[in-house]
């Protein structure tokens with residue numbers, strides 16, 4: 001499986017894949033203020049895999065959501081391949097994500113009434129490039145070829161994690177932003193998922209993951225640590 005043929009076309013992005021400049025995000029619930037991000041800056045370049053680690057509640061999911069343009073920071077901005085995603089109309093953000101960014105959130109990416117294969121074909125349809133052979137090859141790479149016709153509710157937790165990654169990568173993005181892609185999977189499944197990330201990185205994709213897994217972080221090019229809303233390399 002790890003010696004799979006080159007699945008991803010080589011990405012050539014001349015600019016930083018992701019540039020985050022001085023991000024602030026404060027949440028307010030009643031009188032309670034949570035300072036989730038306090039001046040976070042980072043760059044993610046083509047062909048690198050960066051892991052963000054930090055205690056539960058340190059702001060990792062908030063950072064990922066701001067990078068993906070799913071949430072707006074209160075201060076600072078994010079550029080994807082030189083294009084601003086922060087505080088842009090939702091249609092523009094969705095287009096940018098659809099063409100350049102694969103997003104894998106903690107709550108999985110799959111629509112419950114579509115088969116695993118149809119879930120993988122959906123982002124391709126939105127990006128205007130349906131490639132069933134590629135979708136099946138990706139499913140094969142994560143060992144899910146025999147689950148293509150199953151509904152998400154018929155998969156195990158580890159299988160769901162693998163299918164979610166396939167959906168995030170289906171439209172051949174330049175950037176993958178994945179929030180704890182190996183949460184709640186066993187060591188073998190983590191290895192399979194890493195191989196897919198590594199393959200994507202080798203072909204020039206830029207990967208940023210949040211993780212609690214020291215084993216996964218050890219295989220990243222860089223590890224960033226979030227503590228009290230600030231990043232430390």
Ligand SMILES: Nc1ncnc2c1ncn2[C@@H]1O[C@H](COP(=O)(O)OP(=O)(O)OP(=O)(O)O)[C@@H](O)[C@H]1O
Pocket residue numbers: 027028029034036054055056057058059060061062063
């Ligand atoms: N929508 C929200 N409203 C209010 N507070 C929030 C909201 N989302 C997150 N928070 C708070 O912001 C802080 C950062 O949360 P976040 O989910 O980014 O942390 P995390 O590092 O991803 O945690 P975990 O590792 O447990 O997933 C936490 O204290 C959380 O309670």
